[in-house]
Amino acid sequence: MIVGGGAAGLGVARGLQHPLRKAGHSLTLVSTENVFLYQSILPEAAGGTLEPRHVVVPLRTAVRRARVVVGEVERVEAAARLLHLRGVDGDRFELGYDQLVLTPGSRSRTLPVPGLSRHGIGFKSLGEAILLRNHVLARLEAASQRPPRDPRRRAALTFVFVGAGYAGVEALAELEDLVRWAIKHIPDVRAEELRWVLVEARDEILPEIGSGLGGYAARELRSRGIEIRTGTRLDSVEGGVVRLSDGETFPAETLVWTAGVKPEPLAALSELPIDDMGRLRVDAAMRVDGHEGVIWGAGDAAAVPDLLGGGFCPPSAQFATRQGKRLASNLLATLEGREVEPFRFKALGVLCSLGRYKGVAVVLGVRLRGFPAWFLARTYHLLQLPTLNRKVRVVLDWTLALFFPRDVAALGSLHDPTKAFERASKE
Numbered sequence: 001m002i003v004g005g006g007a008a009g010l011g012v013a014r015g016l017q018h019p020l021r022k023a024g025h026s027l028t029l030v031s032t033e034n035v036f037l038y039q040s041i042l043p044e045a046a047g048g049t050l051e052p053r054h055v056v057v058p059l060r061t062a063v064r065r066a067r068v069v070v071g072e073v074e075r076v077e078a079a080a081r082l083l084h085l086r087g088v089d090g091d092r093f094e095l096g097y098d099q100l101v102l103t104p105g106s107r108s109r110t111l112p113v114p115g116l117s118r119h120g121i122g123f124k125s126l127g128e129a130i131l132l133r134n135h136v137l138a139r140l141e142a143a144s145q146r147p148p149r150d151p152r153r154r155a156a157l158t159f160v161f162v163g164a165g166y167a168g169v170e171a172l173a174e175l176e177d178l179v180r181w182a183i184k185h186i187p188d189v190r191a192e193e194l195r196w197v198l199v200e201a202r203d204e205i206l207p208e209i210g211s212g213l214g215g216y217a218a219r220e221l222r223s224r225g226i227e228i229r230t231g232t233r234l235d236s237v238e239g240g241v242v243r244l245s246d247g248e249t250f251p252a253e254t255l256v257w258t259a260g261v262k263p264e265p266l267a268a269l270s271e272l273p274i275d276d277m278g279r280l281r282v283d284a285a286m287r288v289d290g291h292e293g294v295i296w297g298a299g300d301a302a303a304v305p306d307l308l309g310g311g312f313c314p315p316s317a318q319f320a321t322r323q324g325k326r327l328a329s330n331l332l333a334t335l336e337g338r339e340v341e342p343f344r345f346k347a348l349g350v351l352c353s354l355g356r357y358k359g360v361a362v363v364l365g366v367r368l369r370g371f372p373a374w375f376l377a378r379t380y381h382l383l384q385l386p387t388l389n390r391k392v393r394v395v396l397d398w399t400l401a402l403f404f405p406r407d408v409a410a411l412g413s414l415h416d417p418t419k420a421f422e423r424a425s426k427e
Contacts, residue, residue: 001083001095002066003073003266004103005031005059007317008299010386011324012101012331017065019332027066028095030085034059034070037126040317040381041394043167046129047174047355048406054393056126057386069095076100076270078291099294099331102272102280103324106261106300106315115238120162120257123171130411132256136175137182137410139253144188155251157193160242162234163259164200165208166352169217171258172198173355176224182408196226197252199244201233201259206360209350213360216369220354261315263301279303279312284342286327293334298323308346318347321384351377 002009002016013029020027035056044050059068071087083095108122121135122128139156146153159179161172176196183189198205198221205221205228206214218228233245234255242252263278273281273289280297281289284305288295298304300315304323313319322345330340349363351373359374361367368376378398385391 001097001099002027002029002101002103003076003083004105004299004301005029005033005036005068006103006105006299007036007320008105008302008324008327009101009103010036010059010062011321012103012298012328013063013066013324014386015325015328016331017063021065023335025335027063028069028097029059029063029066030069030071030073030083030095031059032070032072034068036062036386038317038381038385038390039124039167040384042123042126042129043170043174043353045126046123046133046171047178048133048408049174049401050394050397052126052130054390054397057390061389062386073104073266074269076102076266076272076295078270078272078295081294099335100296101327101331102267102288102295102297102301103299103320104264104266104301106263108257109260109262110257111259113234114236116234116255116257119237119240120255123167123256123258124261132171132175133178134410136179136254137408140179140182140186140189141410142253143193144186151251154193154195155240155253157189158195158197158242158250158252159254159256160197160199160234160237160252161256161258162199163257164198164202164205164228164230165258165260166206166350168198168200168256168258169206169221170353170355171256172196172226173221173353176226177355178406178408181406185408191225194225195252196224197242198226198228199232199234200228200230203231205230206352209352209360209362210367213362213367213369217352217354217360220358261300263315267297267301275303277303285330285340286323286343287330287340296327296331298327304343307342307344313343313345314347316347317384319345351380353377 037056041055045052045055071085073083075084086092108124121132143153143156161168204214235243237255243249267274267280280302282297282302286296286298288297299320304313306313326343333340351361353359357371357374359377360369361373
């Protein structure tokens, strides 16, 4: 039984499905959705260079020899070897297991900032990416209908991103590209009216990539008119007004929160051993403390020791995918009475796209920037994307984007699809 259809869970399932079937065992994958989301190219779906459906892979086609159950695991009853689930219709049921792999992933890490939960937009799911895209394009339409001196026009054209890690920088870069193209078709909105603000509590953006490349990324973004506020926090976002810790206050109708992630609380709710960050405590072979040989953990929600880098493995798809493969091998070894092996992996590098055919990267110690880094990032993501079907579709999207402009269609009605029918029913 595998809980979670992210990078780690899918890696385990793909590694187990054939051997388990040959041995006469059954494999079940439980996920809150019936798709795997490849988050690394999510910014391109928001920016209009990729069809949103192409950044997700249907789980039933990715693991054809496993049973896929769509639902949310609310609690693990370890003593009885039971999962307590809530299905898509809200019905509750139970599933038993012999071996359990927990890879529930992570969620956005938020802070008690006044107004954030009401006015902020996350950027971790496909739904959030589509919502953000539609919201940004709708703000352009709203601004075009407001007089030049109307304060609400300035607020509609101000876009604030909090968090300057990979997700925040890539999302901002792609959406800024999208808006630059969109306003070419909206004569009432001028480029100089746009305001983009990137807020980061640390002293530099992209600190994981080093100050040299981080500085290049900052200069590239600033050359596009993007304001970067390092050493600054968001204090509040209420009444359409953003307040920063440096004392600046300004109106803005768009605030995107990309300030990190935290583990899903399933382990804590199940009274399984966790560390001070809420991650499942596991050994180097990814066996859960006190439940060795029965319960395993990997991915963002597990504190997997990093034997080569020290500390614990970071919450990244690069590590989660490899953890999934090693965990699958260890689980098979346990079933066959063989020794398990510890997880050892040294990161190949880090990649960050800045849009407009530019990026920054450190790969096997080699530092790249500009077009080579951007091209390498795309190549790596294409290789990591599961299934040939999705690889081909993404390549076609990227190829078409070389010859045709970005798609600037706003489909805000997707978030309230019954509104038109309800209005028609009342007439």
